[in-house]
Amino acid sequence: MPRIAYVNGRYVRHADAVVHVEDRGYQFADGVYEVCEVARGFIVDMTRHLDRLNRSLGELDIAWPMSRKALETVMREVVRRNRVMNGMVYLQVTRGVAPRDHVFPVAARPAVVITAKRIDPAVVHKRAEGGLKVITVPENRWDRVDIKSIGLLPNVLAKQKAKVAGAHEAWFIDPDGTVKEGASTNAWIVTMEGxxxxxxxxxxxxxxxxxxxxxxVAGKLGLEIEERGFTVAEAKAAREAFITAATTVVMPIVEIDGESVANGHPGSVAMSLRQAFFDVAEKTRA
Known part of the structure; x- marks a missing residue:
């Protein structure tokens, strides 16, 4: 069965899915996106993802391409048509198609693309059991990384640098040595006190x-969370380190810049969080 994509009102074969050459996402990265995990036939945390989409669209003054309810329906339909039980659904909204000009076009309609693909959960679980390696790179992105924009070139370069180094992720680091986040993940540590x-x-x-x-999830497990910055040195000396993202959930970090974290194996806290995540997260039947 061929993959199916949704492009501006039509369900089409993934191989035939195209957007206009003057789509502002293509020419200016003038758009936003969301990625939701699909697990056991459910779209995970859809409400929170669409809440964040709403914020990103508002920050860039882009209108919704359709009603929120309609968008939810299309997301579920794309997952269903692609028969995805475990994987991801990708949603992208741009300002639309208009003659190339930096200023906002007056009459352009927002463009939307939704795709879904399968991911083998056994492969992901095996990766978690082995743990991941990360490298660090200097922060070189724009200040508004709180907007989930499709302008990701620094992230792409960081990911490629990690791959060349034999790692899975790159952490962006401030000049003072404080960890910001990963190229496609959030960064965490577990202190010696847990x-x-x-x-x-x-x-x-x-x-x-x-x-x-x-x-x-942490609240359910009785774990305390402290929101503060931490340095690379603190991460290397931590009891555990891990990353979080929709497509990987919780992934233990066993090495940072070639140095082992703790004993170089996934920690029990990260694995407990990973195991409990699905039961706590919101689940929307696709």
Whole structure:
């Protein structure tokens, strides 16, 4: 069965899915996106993802391409048509198609693309059991990373640098040595006292949806969370380190810049959070 995409009002074969050459997402990265996990036939945390989409659209003064209810229906339909039980659904909204000009077009209609793909949960679980390696890179992004914009070139370059180094993720680091976040994840550590630490979700990082739901998971497990910055040195000396994102949920970090975290194996706190996540998260049947 061929993959199906939704493009501006039509369900089309993924191989035939196209947007106009003057779509402002293509020419200016003038758009936003969301990625939701699909697990066991459910779209995870859809409400919070669409709440964040609403905020991102508002920050860029882009209108919704359709009603929120209609968008939810299309997302579920794309997941259903692609027969995705475990994987992800990707949603992108741009300002639309207009003659190339930096200023906002007056009459352009927002454009929307939604795709879905399968991800083998066994592969992801095996990766979690082995733990991931990260490298650090200097922060070089614009100040408004709290907006989930499609302008991700610094993130792409950081991810590529991580791949070349044999790692899975790159953490952006402030000049004072403080960890910001990953190229596509939020960063966490576990102190020797068992406290979870993550940077406050202000304009310096993206307020990750998995990060937000993890506060609920931690509460269920009786774990304390402290929102503050932490340095690379503190992360290397921590009891555990891990990352969170919609497509990976909780992933233990076992190495930072070639140095092992703790004993170099996934920690029990991160794995407990990972195991409890699905039961706590919101689940919308696709």
């Amino acid at each position: 406290k979870l630490v993550t940077r406050p979700a202000d304009h310096g990082i993206l307020r990750g949806i998995t990060r937000t739901t993890l506060f609920d």
